[in-house]
Amino acid sequence: MFIRSTTALAALFLLSAATLAQASDKPSDPQIAHIAYTAGVLDVEAAMQALKKSKNKEILDFAKDMVRDHEAVNKQALDLVKKLNVTPEDNATSKALTKAADEERAKLAKLGGAAFDKAYVDNEVAYHKQVNGALETLLIPSAENAELKSLLETGLKLFQGHEQHAEHVAGMLK
Amino acid sequence: MRTAPTVSKRHLWLAMALTIAAAPAKAETIEVTIEKLVFSPATVEAKVGDTIEWVNKDVFAHTATVKGGWEVTIPPKKAASLTLKTAGSIDYFCRFHPNMKGRLTVTSP
Numbered sequence: 001m002f003i004r005s006t007t008a009l010a011a012l013f014l015l016s017a018a019t020l021a022q023a024s025d026k027p028s029d030p031q032i033a034h035i036a037y038t039a040g041v042l043d044v045e046a047a048m049q050a051l052k053k054s055k056n057k058e059i060l061d062f063a064k065d066m067v068r069d070h071e072a073v074n075k076q077a078l079d080l081v082k083k084l085n086v087t088p089e090d091n092a093t094s095k096a097l098t099k100a101a102d103e104e105r106a107k108l109a110k111l112g113g114a115a116f117d118k119a120y121v122d123n124e125v126a127y128h129k130q131v132n133g134a135l136e137t138l139l140i141p142s143a144e145n146a147e148l149k150s151l152l153e154t155g156l157k158l159f160q161g162h163e164q165h166a167e168h169v170a171g172m173l174k
Numbered sequence: 175m176r177t178a179p180t181v182s183k184r185h186l187w188l189a190m191a192l193t194i195a196a197a198p199a200k201a202e203t204i205e206v207t208i209e210k211l212v213f214s215p216a217t218v219e220a221k222v223g224d225t226i227e228w229v230n231k232d233v234f235a236h237t238a239t240v241k242g243g244w245e246v247t248i249p250p251k252k253a254a255s256l257t258l259k260t261a262g263s264i265d266y267f268c269r270f271h272p273n274m275k276g277r278l279t280v281t282s283p
């Protein structure tokens with residue numbers, strides 16, 4: 001629990017640090033598109049691990065929902081960047097998110113049964129909360145293109161929904 | 175008179191329209207649109223026997239779920255409906271995205 005939170009906090013710190021940085025440091029649209037897309041891919045990867053490891057119906061259903069929703073929104077994101085002729089650009093925030101998620105997956109890989117289920121869903125709550133914070137305070141306010149901003153706003157509602165869904169599943173495991 | 179037949183036909187239509195309007199309240203279908211994870215209108219007033227049709231414009235599946243009651247699943251870019259059987263105020267939400275909320279106020283016909 002401690003180690004997990006530390007990883008999440010480290011990534012959160014990086015995102016917050018970016019928020020506090022000067023306006024010239026705010027992410028560009030190609031970077032924002034990359035961060036949002038990466039956030040979705042990472043949650044799909046976490047869900048794939050759960051689908052392989054868990055035997056709990058609530059967890060399996062939740063993981064399937066995550067794969068379905070994040071793949072759908074990322075397809076919209078890809079269609080949009082293509083239409084806008086924007087090439088998503090890798091950046092420090094995307095790298096920090098990916099690193100934190102890789103570490104989390106490695107930790108979860110060592111767990112099984114109820115311990116895995118609890119760790120997975122707790123991390124889903126924390127992860128969606130963290131991405132919501134980044135969307136609200138950094139990505140949405142920084143987005144220049146109106147269509148990108150609108151997609152991020154839909155993404156925020158989706159992630160907020162997932163956070164509540166994850167909290168509900170976490171409550172059912174107890 | 176050349177126009178006479180047209181006029182009388184129009185009167186006939188009017189009479190039919192009035193007959194339909196005067197008939198006792200018929201069951202209606204009320205549409206609720208789902209777009210960008212929002213039910214709209216969020217609150218609907220309906221009568222027992224009316225049908226609610228949810229039209230999902232999102233690429234995500236949603237549900238209209240009543241805690242301890244019914245559930246309707248609305249696949250992406252599809253519609254699904256439910257005929258209201260009982261009166262009362264019903265709060266519903268989406269099970270996949272519990273931040274999506276709606277209400278139906280159902281009265282006896």
Ligand SMILES: [Cu+2]
Nearest residue numbers: 236268270271
């Ligand atoms: Cu939904």
